[in-house]
Amino acid sequence: MAKIELTRNTSIKNALISRYPQLAVFVVMLMGYIFAILAGLVGTPVGSHNFIIVFVWIAWWAILILVAVPFFGRGWCAVCPIPLPGEWLQRGAVLNPPEKKPKWFNLRWPKALRNIWLQNISFLLLALFSSVLLTTPNITGIVLAGMLFAAIGLSTIFERRAFCRYLCPVGGFIGLYSQTAPIELRIKDKQVCATCEGKPCYNGSTNGYGCPWDVFPGGLTKNTYCGLCMECLRTCPHDNIAVNMRPFSADLAKPSTRMDEAFKAFIMLGSAMIYAGVLLGPWGVLKDAAYNVGTSAWFIYAAVFLSIIFLVMPSFFALCVTRFENLNIFKKRFATLSAALIPLGLMFWVAFSLSFVLTNASYILASLSDPLGLGWNLFGTAQTTWQPMLTTILAPGQTLALVGGLIWSARTAQKAANEAKVSAIPVIGYCLIVTAVMLWLLL
Amino acid sequence: MKRSELLSRILITAGMLLAVGTPLFFWTQTPLIHARMAENGGWNPDVIQAEVGNPLHLRLTSDDVMHGFSVGQMKMDAVDVEPGKVTDVTLTFDKPGIYTFFCTRWCGVNHWRMRGTIEVSGPGANPEPAPTIPLYVTLGFDLDAPHESPVIPSNQPSAVRGQQLATNLEMSKFSNPDFYRTNSPYQLFEALSSTNLSDLEKWDVVSYIWQSNTTPKALTNGRDLYAQNCAACHGENGGGDGVFADDLAKAGEASMESMTGATDMLMQTPVDFTDSKRILGAAPALLQGKILRGGMGTGMPMWGSIFTEEQIWDLVAYLYSFQFDYQGEAQ
Numbered sequence: 001m002a003k004i005e006l007t008r009n010t011s012i013k014n015a016l017i018s019r020y021p022q023l024a025v026f027v028v029m030l031m032g033y034i035f036a037i038l039a040g041l042v043g044t045p046v047g048s049h050n051f052i053i054v055f056v057w058i059a060w061w062a063i064l065i066l067v068a069v070p071f072f073g074r075g076w077c078a079v080c081p082i083p084l085p086g087e088w089l090q091r092g093a094v095l096n097p098p099e100k101k102p103k104w105f106n107l108r109w110p111k112a113l114r115n116i117w118l119q120n121i122s123f124l125l126l127a128l129f130s131s132v133l134l135t136t137p138n139i140t141g142i143v144l145a146g147m148l149f150a151a152i153g154l155s156t157i158f159e160r161r162a163f164c165r166y167l168c169p170v171g172g173f174i175g176l177y178s179q180t181a182p183i184e185l186r187i188k189d190k191q192v193c194a195t196c197e198g199k200p201c202y203n204g205s206t207n208g209y210g211c212p213w214d215v216f217p218g219g220l221t222k223n224t225y226c227g228l229c230m231e232c233l234r235t236c237p238h239d240n241i242a243v244n245m246r247p248f249s250a251d252l253a254k255p256s257t258r259m260d261e262a263f264k265a266f267i268m269l270g271s272a273m274i275y276a277g278v279l280l281g282p283w284g285v286l287k288d289a290a291y292n293v294g295t296s297a298w299f300i301y302a303a304v305f306l307s308i309i310f311l312v313m314p315s316f317f318a319l320c321v322t323r324f325e326n327l328n329i330f331k332k333r334f335a336t337l338s339a340a341l342i343p344l345g346l347m348f349w350v351a352f353s354l355s356f357v358l359t360n361a362s363y364i365l366a367s368l369s370d371p372l373g374l375g376w377n378l379f380g381t382a383q384t385t386w387q388p389m390l391t392t393i394l395a396p397g398q399t400l401a402l403v404g405g406l407i408w409s410a411r412t413a414q415k416a417a418n419e420a421k422v423s424a425i426p427v428i429g430y431c432l433i434v435t436a437v438m439l440w441l442l443l
Numbered sequence: 444m445k446r447s448e449l450l451s452r453i454l455i456t457a458g459m460l461l462a463v464g465t466p467l468f469f470w471t472q473t474p475l476i477h478a479r480m481a482e483n484g485g486w487n488p489d490v491i492q493a494e495v496g497n498p499l500h501l502r503l504t505s506d507d508v509m510h511g512f513s514v515g516q517m518k519m520d521a522v523d524v525e526p527g528k529v530t531d532v533t534l535t536f537d538k539p540g541i542y543t544f545f546c547t548r549w550c551g552v553n554h555w556r557m558r559g560t561i562e563v564s565g566p567g568a569n570p571e572p573a574p575t576i577p578l579y580v581t582l583g584f585d586l587d588a589p590h591e592s593p594v595i596p597s598n599q600p601s602a603v604r605g606q607q608l609a610t611n612l613e614m615s616k617f618s619n620p621d622f623y624r625t626n627s628p629y630q631l632f633e634a635l636s637s638t639n640l641s642d643l644e645k646w647d648v649v650s651y652i653w654q655s656n657t658t659p660k661a662l663t664n665g666r667d668l669y670a671q672n673c674a675a676c677h678g679e680n681g682g683g684d685g686v687f688a689d690d691l692a693k694a695g696e697a698s699m700e701s702m703t704g705a706t707d708m709l710m711q712t713p714v715d716f717t718d719s720k721r722i723l724g725a726a727p728a729l730l731q732g733k734i735l736r737g738g739m740g741t742g743m744p745m746w747g748s749i750f751t752e753e754q755i756w757d758l759v760a761y762l763y764s765f766q767f768d769y770q771g772e773a774q
Contacts, residue, residue, distance in 0.1 A: 023454075027458045030459070034462040034463055038466040038467065039466060044526075045506045045507070049528065088455075094448065094451045095445075095451055098444075373528070374470065375473065375475070375529025
């Protein structure tokens with residue numbers, strides 16, 4: 001399937017270039033975000049009846065993992081409210097660049113940290129506390145508020161969107177999985193970028209800001225770090241930026257060789273499996289250990305969690321790299337082959353999320369009418385009783401997602417193995433085994 | 444600054460104010476009474492003010508598990524207080540006083556600690572009548588002294604058989620309520636020693652006398668009260684093996700371990716009403732006292748502020764049904 005340039009359509013292009021539609025979405029999202037924090041802090045402590053738990057961990061998560069990431073890649077990042085207050089402060093404007101820029105520190109992000117290891121750590125931090133985080137409104141409220149303030153603080157110290165690019169616990173995996181999405185922002189002609197003076201897409205102009213994600217669009221080959229903010233579409237003086245529809249997982253034809261991204265794939269794959277066991281499984285001991293943060297049982301749980309992700313799964317995967325010449329080449333091959341785990345991990349998360357989203361979706365209606373648990377009935381749906389939805393399609397849907405993910409990862413493994421010049425069979429075998437384990441955990 | 448920028452900033456500021464102000468405003472305007480398990484705080488607030496004749500509107504919500512709400516000494520049906528939902532209750536008090544409200548759902552091992560008070564006052568309120576002195580006080584019963592029956596029946600005594608046997612005996616002095624309330628079944632058994640009845644026959648007569656001092660309606664009422672308020676600890680069948688019995692025993696052991704010189708580790712073990720020695724040696728007034736006052740450190744709560752006197756006598760009558768065969772007297 002060839003690419004289809006969506007920005008050829010004048011209406012789409014104008015809608016993306018204009019700041020007003022984006023601003024309208026930003027305002028609504030930010031209002032929802034602030035409302036969610038307040039609901040978490042002053043609303044009912046019963047998670048299933050509090051807006052923040054229901055709308056963040058059920059509604060938002062469902063949209064993110066089942067729709068936004070698979071079909072729009074970093075589409076969520078394009079409308080995420082977290083960086084907005086900091087970015088507006090940093091820019092000194094909410095629309096076009098002002099004549100006089102505010103004087104913030106505007107530092108470059110430290111070179112040693114220009115990777116996603118911090119995002120790996122921030123995700124794991126949340127993951128280890130997830131049983132409490134996912135069920136306790138005020139904890140989620142504090143975490144969301146903390147992320148907002150962290151983004152504001154980093155915007156006043158560092159240039160561009162340092163929080164999104166290097167710290168956001170969600171941004172890391174969205175970036176990883178956005179490589180599979182059938183949408184991309186790319187340049188049309190490399191030569192135009194090469195000869196472009198001033199590179200306003202990166203440095204900014206009167207029409208817009210330099211790339212907030214610290215990416216030079218002329219060098220974009222993957223979706224991983226493009227936040228789809230559309231600034232380059234506004235600043236490019238040569239109309240050389242395009243938003244395209246493309247085949248799924250186009251970026252994985254030339255996989256990354258970075259270890260931070262490779263380990264992100266293990267973190268996500270392993271977390272989905274552990275969550276399936278802990279949150280959806282029948283083992284009360286595991287649930288108690290995950291919930292009772294600070295107890296010795298929880299420390300054991302955390303140690304096992306981290307061991308599975310950083311030792312067990314990567315160690316077995318390392319056996320898939322059947323050729324060893326030197327350590328550097330081995331690491332590159334390891335990272336390249338781990339691309340096969342990206343579609344598999346995404347589909348693991350789809351299968352896992354289907355389970356708890358369909359089980360808990362009925363809470364959305366009740367919470368919509370009574371978001372703080374104060375006894376309101378705004379839309380007449382406050383008394384909606386909890387009822388799992390579409391239970392008949394759950395198991396077939398999960399099976400389809402996992403088997404589809406396995407086939408998808410097998411095809412990706414073949415391409416990655418060609419790049420790494422090794423056999424794809426061990427990688428496919430690895431994917432087959434973890435898929436079988438995930439099927440057992442979910443079904 | 445450009446006009447568009449200014450308008451955008453105003454829009455954003457208004458949006459933020461709306462997002463912050465709306466929940467805060469409605470939150471402050473919606474006072475709720477929060478129910479939490481006792482170890483997490485119980486009722487909040489736990490003291491409520493009200494006036495005689497003025498309807499008191501309460502909005503109740505649970506912050507953790509399912510609770511229930513009822514007010515002692517008042518005729519009202521208990522309402523459920525569900526997690527994250529709001530239950531509306533309207534109460535009207537016709538006399539002043541301090542009323543106890545309490546949880547009616549077995550929410551946890553400390554469920555009985557979930558109590559609060561409603562202080563009802565008002566102009567024209569009648570002065571509090573002098574409190575009635577409980578019978579056990581009048582009689583000088585020591586509620587904490589052992590009161591075991593030295594003799595127990597070999598089989599469950601039958602009120603039906605007892606009634607047949609009693610027709611040939613002079614029973615008038617035993618049949619009146621005063622005797623029933625102030626004497627234990629064992630005392631009556633002893634009083635029947637001058638007859639030529641066998642031991643089991645004497646117990647049958649005791650059973651009959653105890654039954655004749657209650658009614659099917661009272662037994663039914665007692666059974667319902669027991670099921671709702673007592674069975675969690677004492678067990679559905681009175682065996683001291685309710686759902687919280689093990690937890691209470693553990694809590695008792697833990698608390699006793701911190702006390703010096705303690706040897707008995709049964710501090711919080713609920714009483715077994717099927718234990719004949721214990722129940723047949725207890726007069727109704729003694730059981731009434733225990734229910735009224737509570738167990739003083741044993742974990743048995745005091746019910747005097749919750750049950751009416753009639754309810755307590757009904758409950759006492761029902762407790763003896765664990766010993767005597769009343770043949771389906773409860774309705």
